[in-house]
Amino acid sequence: MSRIDEPVPGEPDSAAGAAGCWLHGVAREVDPATLAGGTGMDGGPLRAVPAAGLVAVVSTAPLAEYGEEALRRNLEDLAWLERAARTHHEVVAALSRTGAVVPTRLATVYRDERGVARLLAERRADLAATLDRLAGRTEWGVKGYVVPGLPARATAPVGAEGAGAAYLRRRRAELSCRDEGQRAAAQAGAAVHDALAGYAAAARRHAPQDRRLSGAPTAMVLNGAYLVDVAGLDGFTALVAALARRHAELRLELTGPWPAYSFAQDDPPRPALTVREPAW
Incomplete structure (x- = not known):
C-alpha cells in the first residue's frame, strides 16, 4: 500500500522559528532545474532528500503556520486552503512533467529530513512499485x-379543469420530466x-x-x-x-x-x- 500520510509529529507550534518539512512527492530522480524553478510552502526553495534509491521533494514548513494546531485552524480557512493546495499542486505538477511521481496528500509535514529519509527506506518497495505503475x-x-430537456407541456385545455388544476398538472409533468x-x-x-x-x-x-x-x-x-x-x-x-x-x-x-x-x-x-x- 502506497500512502504517504503518516507524518512524524512536529515540534510544538510555539517553538520560536521551529520548522518542519512539507513533503510534496516522491520520484526516482528529480531534475535540478525543477527544484530551482519551484517555490515551496514558505515561498523558499524546494529541496531533494535522497534515500534508498528514491528522492523526496520537500520544502520548509514553519510550524507557526503548518504545525498541528495551526493546521487545524488553517484548514477551516478556505482562502488559506486554496493557496496551500495550489502551491503544493504546482510543485507536484512540475515534478510530473519530468517523470512519474507519487504525490502526497495535502498537509503532510515531517519533523525533519531524517524522518522523510526514514520513510523512503521503510517503504521503498511499495513506492518503487507505484512509480513503475505510473511511469509513462x-x-x-x-x-x-x-x-x-424541454419541460413537459400540458395537453388539456385550461377551461376543462381550471387554471389551478392545470398549473399543478403541468408542474408535476415538469418535475417528472426533470427527474427522468x-x-x-x-x-x-x-x-x-x-x-x-x-x-x-x-x-x-x-x-x-x-x-x-x-x-x-x-x-x-x-x-x-x-x-x-x-x-x-x-x-x-x-x-x-x-x-x-x-x-x-x-x-x-x-x-x-x-x-x-x-x-x-x-x-x-x-x-x-x-x-x-x-x-x-
Whole structure:
C-alpha cells in the first residue's frame, strides 16, 4: 500500500522559528532545474532528500503556520486552503512533467529530513512499485453534467379543469420530466465511465461535486479519473469525443493532464484541489 500520510509529529507550534518539512512527492530522480524553478510552502526553495534509491521533494514548513494546531485552524480557512493546495499542486505538477511521481496528500509535514529519509527506506518497495505503475502514464479527468430537456407541456385545455388544476398538472409533468432526464443522464454517466475504464490502464469514479464547487449550472453525474498511457492519449480523447456525441443527455468535460493523485494510493483519495481547466 502506497500512502504517504503518516507524518512524524512536529515540534510544538510555539517553538520560536521551529520548522518542519512539507513533503510534496516522491520520484526516482528529480531534475535540478525543477527544484530551482519551484517555490515551496514558505515561498523558499524546494529541496531533494535522497534515500534508498528514491528522492523526496520537500520544502520548509514553519510550524507557526503548518504545525498541528495551526493546521487545524488553517484548514477551516478556505482562502488559506486554496493557496496551500495550489502551491503544493504546482510543485507536484512540475515534478510530473519530468517523470512519474507519487504525490502526497495535502498537509503532510515531517519533523525533519531524517524522518522523510526514514520513510523512503521503510517503504521503498511499495513506492518503487507505484512509480513503475505510473511511469509513462498521466491522469485525465472526465466530468459529465446533466443537459436539461424541454419541460413537459400540458395537453388539456385550461377551461376543462381550471387554471389551478392545470398549473399543478403541468408542474408535476415538469418535475417528472426533470427527474427522468436526471435518471437518463446518470445511466449515461455510468455507460461513459465503463467505456473509458475499459480503455484506460486504471480508473476511479469519485463522488460528484456539488454545484457550488463545480461552478456548473446543472448537476454533475460523472466525476471520473483515468490513468492513460501517454502513447494512447489520442485514442482516449477520440473516445471521449465519440461518447459525447453518443450521449446527448450529458455534457462531457475533459481535463488534464494531472499528476496521478487518484492512482498513487491503493484506496480512493480525497481530492485536495479543484482547478477548472478543461482541455476542450
